[in-house]
Amino acid sequence: MSEARTVLPTDLVALMSYDGRVFPNEAKSWDRLNPDGGRSGPHPLETAIEQWFSFATGKHTWVSVRGATIRGLVSARRRSKRSAWEVDCLIDADEDKGVTLALLGRMAAGLTKLGAERVFLRLDADSPLVDVVRRAGFFAYSDETLYGADDVAPTQAPEISLRARTKGDAYGLFQLYSRTMPANIRAIEGATLREWQAALEPWGGRPKDLLLEENDIIAAWLRILPGQRGRFSLLAHTERTCLEAMIQVALARLADSRSLQCLVPSCDPALAQSLEQAGFTPAGGYVGLAKRLLKTNERLTPENVGTAVPIS
Numbered sequence: 001m002s003e004a005r006t007v008l009p010t011d012l013v014a015l016m017s018y019d020g021r022v023f024p025n026e027a028k029s030w031d032r033l034n035p036d037g038g039r040s041g042p043h044p045l046e047t048a049i050e051q052w053f054s055f056a057t058g059k060h061t062w063v064s065v066r067g068a069t070i071r072g073l074v075s076a077r078r079r080s081k082r083s084a085w086e087v088d089c090l091i092d093a094d095e096d097k098g099v100t101l102a103l104l105g106r107m108a109a110g111l112t113k114l115g116a117e118r119v120f121l122r123l124d125a126d127s128p129l130v131d132v133v134r135r136a137g138f139f140a141y142s143d144e145t146l147y148g149a150d151d152v153a154p155t156q157a158p159e160i161s162l163r164a165r166t167k168g169d170a171y172g173l174f175q176l177y178s179r180t181m182p183a184n185i186r187a188i189e190g191a192t193l194r195e196w197q198a199a200l201e202p203w204g205g206r207p208k209d210l211l212l213e214e215n216d217i218i219a220a221w222l223r224i225l226p227g228q229r230g231r232f233s234l235l236a237h238t239e240r241t242c243l244e245a246m247i248q249v250a251l252a253r254l255a256d257s258r259s260l261q262c263l264v265p266s267c268d269p270a271l272a273q274s275l276e277q278a279g280f281t282p283a284g285g286y287v288g289l290a291k292r293l294l295k296t297n298e299r300l301t302p303e304n305v306g307t308a309v310p311i312s
Contacts, residue, residue, distance in 0.1 A: 026129050027075075027090040028122040028286055030231075030263060031204030033146055059088070060114070062106045064099050072099040074107050076119060081198035085111050087121040090129070097132045104136040112293045118188075118199065119293060125285035133289055141188040142288035143266040147280040150259045157252035158245045162222070165209035170197065172218040173211075180237045182267050188290045203231070208253075212246065214238060222246050230257030234271060244274050251278065 025032075061075040075089035087107070092100050111119055121138060123130055134140065165173075174193045178186060190196025205225050212220035220236035220243070232250040236243050254260055262280065264272050 023091050023093045025089050025091060026123055026127055027087045028124060029086060029088045030122075030201045032088070033261065033263065033284070060107075060110060061089075062103050062110065064094075064103055069093075071096075072103050074100075074103045076107055076111060077202070079120070079198060079202060080200040082115050083117040084195075084198040085114075085116045085119045086201070087119065090121070092129060092132075097129075100129060100132050101136050104133065104138075108137070108291065108293055116293055118195075119291050120199065121289045121291075122286050123289065125287050127287075130287060130289075136291070138289040138291045139188070140287050140289050142185055144286045144288060145264050145266070145272065145282050146261055146284040146286065147264055147272070147275045148259060148261045148283035149278075149280045152251055152260060152279050155248050155251045155255075157249050160212065160242070160245045160249065162210040162212055162249065165211055165221075169211065169218065173221055176218045176221060176235060176237055180235055180268075181265075185265070185267065207231075210249065212236075212238065212242065220246050222250055224250055224253050226254055226257060228258045230254035230260045232260070232262050234262065236271070240270060240274070243270060244277070247274055247278050 059075050059077045061073065063073045064071040070091075071094040073089065073091040073093075074087060076085045077088050078084070079086055090100075094100075108119065121133060122144075123133065125143065130140070171193060174190065174196050177190060177196060181189070186196075189199045203223075203225055205227070207223045207225040210222045210224070211218050212222075219238040220234065222232065222234050224230070224232040232254065234243070234246055234250065236246060250262075251260070260280070261283070262271075262275060263286075264275065
């Protein structure tokens, strides 16, 4: 019989099979994507420790155990606001896919009690768990490609007028998002300004935002985060030449990074083509999934028998 309980440090051992293999983390959050698509990795024990710290620091975790054996684990964390969460750790260690289904069900119930309205999950496009997750009520709404580059030639930032983002730019950025992204993605990520703000993904650091304006309207949004693995994102509704110039700005700002990566939705082929021209190559394909959670009605409305309308 399996049971759910609080995760313990000793579960590091349970995450490893008899041959020293570590069951991979199937969840691919933006701040933990690898440039090679996650196909290779460090020593098994190092990976186990990394997985432990991914869900042992105040995040909400559900684990399925049978005796001393872990059969599966799922961990979730908030995105930008408490109404939107994401799965940042999903470990399937059992041939019975019903274990993963049950864990995702427990997670959904637990997050609903915490006030969550939506939960997001990114998987490898060829992950064996895609069908399982969809059976758990998740909807696949976005295909993405991770573009990476290890040896990008040094470049000088072009002469383009950019400014730093301010607190008053939230609505202008939402308007840019609404003009740029297709309706099927907006319906899941950002049907309203509130939903869009809540669903913004964690970057694992403090990125810098640069904006391009055309006729007092935000036409492009560049977000960069320096580091050994520099990351950037680009949302633009402007001419191709400006798009290429924004990429050159990103390369100049991330010149000290050993490698670079940018995640591109399939609905933005212009960005993908511009990255390839700049020396980037596809490093992994992903599918974005989301599930809307039912809100708990905490107050019951008394029914007046005299005015009740019978169904039949």
